[in-house]
Amino acid sequence: MPKASSMSRFLRGVKHTVRAFASTKHPVLVHIVPMRRCNLACTYCNEYDKTSDPVAIDIMLERIDKLAEFGTSVITISGGEPMMHPEIYDIIARIRKHGMIAGLISNGYYFQPEKIKKLNEAGLDYLQISIDNVTPDDVSKKSLKVLDAKLVNLSKYAKFKVNINSVVGGGVANPDEALQIASRARELGFSSTVGVIHDGDGLLKGLTPREKEVYKEIKSKGTRSYARWNWFQDALVDGGSYEWRCRAGARYLYIDEGGIVSWCSQQRGTPGIPLLEYTTADMHREYHTEKWCASNCTIQCVHQVGHLDAWRNPQISLAEYQKRQGKGISKEKIAEVLNAE
Numbered sequence: 001m002p003k004a005s006s007m008s009r010f011l012r013g014v015k016h017t018v019r020a021f022a023s024t025k026h027p028v029l030v031h032i033v034p035m036r037r038c039n040l041a042c043t044y045c046n047e048y049d050k051t052s053d054p055v056a057i058d059i060m061l062e063r064i065d066k067l068a069e070f071g072t073s074v075i076t077i078s079g080g081e082p083m084m085h086p087e088i089y090d091i092i093a094r095i096r097k098h099g100m101i102a103g104l105i106s107n108g109y110y111f112q113p114e115k116i117k118k119l120n121e122a123g124l125d126y127l128q129i130s131i132d133n134v135t136p137d138d139v140s141k142k143s144l145k146v147l148d149a150k151l152v153n154l155s156k157y158a159k160f161k162v163n164i165n166s167v168v169g170g171g172v173a174n175p176d177e178a179l180q181i182a183s184r185a186r187e188l189g190f191s192s193t194v195g196v197i198h199d200g201d202g203l204l205k206g207l208t209p210r211e212k213e214v215y216k217e218i219k220s221k222g223t224r225s226y227a228r229w230n231w232f233q234d235a236l237v238d239g240g241s242y243e244w245r246c247r248a249g250a251r252y253l254y255i256d257e258g259g260i261v262s263w264c265s266q267q268r269g270t271p272g273i274p275l276l277e278y279t280t281a282d283m284h285r286e287y288h289t290e291k292w293c294a295s296n297c298t299i300q301c302v303h304q305v306g307h308l309d310a311w312r313n314p315q316i317s318l319a320e321y322q323k324r325q326g327k328g329i330s331k332e333k334i335a336e337v338l339n340a341e
Contacts, residue, residue: 005159006161009101009126009160009161012125013101016028016073016074016101019073020073020308021308024250024251024287024309024313025280026070026071026072026073027067027070027071027072027073027250027251027253027283028072028074028251028252028305028308029072029073029074029075029076029251029253029301030067030074030075030076030253030254031075031077031252031254031255031265032060032063032064032067032075032076032078032255033055033077033078033079033080033082033255033256033257034054034055034060034077034079034080034082034088034091034257035052035053035055035080035082035257036048036080037049037050037051037052037079037080037084038050038079038080038084038107039081039084039107039109040107040140040141040142042132042139042141042142043138043139043140044139046266047078047079047080047265048079048080048081049080052080054084054085054086054087055085055257057087057090057091059259060094061090061091061094062276063255063275063276064094064095064098066275066276067253067275068098068099068100070280070283072100072253073100073101074101074102074103075095075102075103076102076103076104076105076301077091077092077102077103077104077105078104078105079105079106080257081106081107081109081110082104082105083104083106083109083110083111083115084110089118089121089122092104092119092123092124093122093123095123096122096125101125102122102123102124102126103124103128104119104126105127105128105129105130106128106129107129107142108131108142108150108151109146109147109150110150111150111151111154112150112153113153113156116153116157116158117157119158119160120157120158120159120160124160126160126161126163127154127158127160127161127163128162128163128164128165129147129151129162129163129164129165130165130167130195131143131144131147131164131165131167131181132166132167133174133177134174134177134181144177144180144181144184151164151184151185151188151190152188154188154190155188155189161191162190162191163190163191163192163193164181164182164184164185164190164191164192164193165192165193166178166179166181166182166185166192166193166194166195166218167195168207168211168214168215175208175210175211176210176214178194178214178215178218179217179218182194182218192218193219193300194214194218194219195298241295241296243294243295244294244295244303244306244310245290245294245306245309245310245313245314245315246290246291246293246294246297246302246306247286247287247302247305248263248264248267248286249262249263249270249282249283249285249286250283250286250287251287251305251308252264252302252305252306253278254268255275256268259274259275259276260272260273260274260275261273261274261275263286263291263302264302265299266293266299267293271286281331284335285318287309287313288315288316288321288335289315289316289317289318290315290316290317290318313335
């Protein structure tokens with residue numbers, strides 16, 4: 001990877017991080033879905049279908065423009081499988097045109113050299129691929145054996161950062177295979193992280209003793225980066241809970257293919273407001289109110305964003321927030337009261 005492009009990306013990342021600490025009034029990370037369809041059917045996944053059409057490019061660009069108006073720092077494109085969208089390169093280019101950081105989450109099947117070069121030209125900043133096992137099985141076809149040639153292509157041609165996320169739990173047959181995946185990622189020059197597969201509500205599934213050992217070993221060897229801000233999982237894998245302030249709906253947004261804002265991929269429909277109708281008042285409410293699912297949540301990206309504001313702005317229940325609004329208390333006064341508590 002050219003040092004100039006790597007340094008440019010690093011400096012832009014620092015700029016957005018400083019801005020995120022300085023102000024709470026804009027989204028830090030948005031996941032946006034340009035199509036729900038996927039070429040795979042992993043049994044643990046509830047984020048795909050086999051039939052839907054890609055979102056029209058003019059609609060996608062309008063949504064990206066709206067997120068730019070909010071002052072969004074990072075937009076990550078997910079799915080389904082986003083590389084199946086025929087205008088994926090235009091979507092990435094629009095994100096970069098607004099000065100936002102552009103990311104992509106993919107199953108890894110579509111990284112032929114010519115497509116990697118087009119992603120370079122569009123300005124992609126980072127890519128994440130989750131690999132579930134070494135050999136395909138009934139749970140997942142996101143396998144190292146199938147994807148290794150694509151990973152080699154990425155190591156040769158990609159000018160963007162590549163992270164390989166291995167997983168434990170959720171029916172993956174052999175947790176030790178995650179160690180092989182992480183080792184291969186580092187061998188190819190990629191960063192490596194480890195995640196815990198969650199259930200349909202984004203909550204933790206129990207881990208076996210060996211799964212816990214594998215998780216801890218991979219994490220200890222992973223590359224130090226923002227992607228490793230996942231110490232919340234340490235308590236979860238040991239059977240505990242993690243108390244934190246989830247800022248989903250404010251600092252983190254999930255935009256589905258219908259353009260609806262949700263807390264995350266596992267809580268779709270809440271708050272369930274179209275992006276083009278979403279307001280700063282909606283973000284203020286979601287920033288300051290508690291989420292019922294927070295203590296057992298395993299969604300890494302939402303936790304990572306939450307770290308930015310962990311030290312400020314205590315949250316209250318939605319009922320209490322609405323009660324204070326009903327008394328004619330302005331959102332500014334509510335924020336002032338919360339800051340004093």
